[in-house]
Amino acid sequence: MPALALLMLGAPYAALALLMLGSILQATSWIRARGFTGYANPPLALAAGGGIRWFAERLAFNGLDHDRRLAAGARMLHWSLLLTMAFHLDLALGWSAAMSVEQRSLIAAALGIPAGSMALVGLALLVWRRLRPGELVSPICGRRIVIFSHTSLTVIPFDALLAALIATGIALDALYGSRALALASSLATSILSLRPDAAAASLPLLDVHVLLACALVASLPWGPLRHFESYLAVPDMGQVGP
């Protein structure tokens, strides 16, 4: 069996294992660290954080409106990624299995390409904002201030990985349409049923897309992208020490 096929067979499971291990270690470290209060008790965390509304406002990125580049970039990237994730889950779980492949691929092209493109534009906007700090008006006084970001070197490779993943996804959609969809669905189903079929990823670019996805999933809890886990954790502003 070729090395790439072997990799294709093992990579999804290795990625999921790393995701689970990292998430468990992360959650354990957060729970073990003490506070007088905190998210270890989810209902209290919700109350402390302002309830469901707090989460909804976070998802809407309402608090970022004073910084147009940040707000636009964050909305475009995160909303598009959520839509794309739902679409990928559908590939594996077959929610829309009742539809024909043609119908599904039409929807994928109609939604997937715009969503992927919007995610890329959002990501580019956020990276541009990090690399080229600008000025904005402070909402507390109307003065213009310089906005800077502490961009560590670790952020850039993750952003590059995400960009490559999205770009290959768009290319697959645009170049192969229903064929890519059928193969990807078959591959996702085979992985979930623990009978991985590497041949399903024989389409050019699909294997690259899958491997990039595995790399991203594996890295989620270990790098800056773990900020998505913050939805599990509400820091309590009433806390005054360990």
Added chain:
Amino acid sequence: MSSPRAAPKKAGPGLTSSVRSLAGLMGAERSARDAMREAYRRDRNVRLALDLCTGCGACLAWCPAYVSTGDQLNSPLGRISAARSLLRGIISPDDAYRASWLCLTCGACSSACPFGLDVPGVSRAIRAALLESGSAPEFVSNRVVEQAAASGGSGFGAEPLRALVRGIAAEIFEEKGLAVDPKVDERAEALLLVPSDDLVLNVDTLKGYMAVLGRLGVDFAFSHRALAENYGLFLHPAIMRRLADGVASAAEELGVKYVIVGECGHAWRVATGYLSSRLKESGIGIMHIFHIVSAALRRNELELHADANGDLVYEYRDPCQYSRGGGLVEEPREILRRAVRNYIEPSLSGTRTVCCGAGGGNLAPELLPLTLEHARLWYDAALRDGADAVVWPRATCKAHVSRALRALNPGSGRNVGPHGAGLPRAWTMRWTPPSSQGWPGMTLINRRTAG
């Protein structure tokens, strides 16, 4: 703009040693890096902040310290970066000192953060780590030593306190015809916890507490060992707990059912974050004086005479430690709306409030130029709002706002006035005896316990 190198003056070896001993750090000094590593392991908010901050900078436009100075180290991102560098041992002690001690700990950054990360908690953790390695500011250290002395009974003596409150009671009788019989170090239903500033500088505020509690028939006492302020919050959690435990012991000795906290922001923060849990073990409740007054107003047990406060336009400005983390937002407004004829809401209120400029231990005299720069932010906002008087009911805010207005009014040609007490000067005409069941309708703050 003040010097970007401004920093609070450091305490000498003797004072630092005293403070370290109060924190229980008797042994050999530990490196700040090791202490910070322990904080990272043990303190959930610190861990979350350092794990999750992506450095997006959403906080910057809301941080009064950064907005007024443009100093990157003196910003939320500067503090997160300093803490991470401290964990790796690659930051100079001076930079870590400036990044943490110039923080106003106001929490504006946390309200703006998409993840709600507790940057003030990170600043406090760096400060505690620096103390463990032998570094602390002189101003805060002196306050801590004084507060520890008071807690040990050698601060404000029982007799002077008794004489003071008797004198205040006599003034109340003269002005209002109301007899108040305050107790000192005697058993009572409630312990009134006031900041020392209210005993010395803001005596009108003290008069307000005593008059209202007396009018409501509350059986309250002072303890010469229990003052509200707790600078341990700014310096080291062990000192914070030690001072708060002193209050709890005094409350237990007096056999009270309730502790009433006066106008002190960090005392209220410690009350909600720690003391309430500690007192709960002894079955003692805790509330703010505003809870009592607003409940009495709702039940028509007090009536305020707004006319006595003239035609000025009053603006309530939320002290950070009340509104962010303290949950005290509506009650003071409820009181003030009834206490004045012309009330306006500030353009930024509640959790979006702007710090007075001297929070978090920044009241030190050597930081005055810097804190006046910070104060200009709310001062300009108050002018834009059209306020004649700003009401800022917290001891530190009152102290800074008074001096800031003296400095800023001449430049604007306005005469904005400070009003500390949410408790108005003119009160009561209608009076209903309190229920024998206690004080129905009041909010008891009983913090949930550790998760």
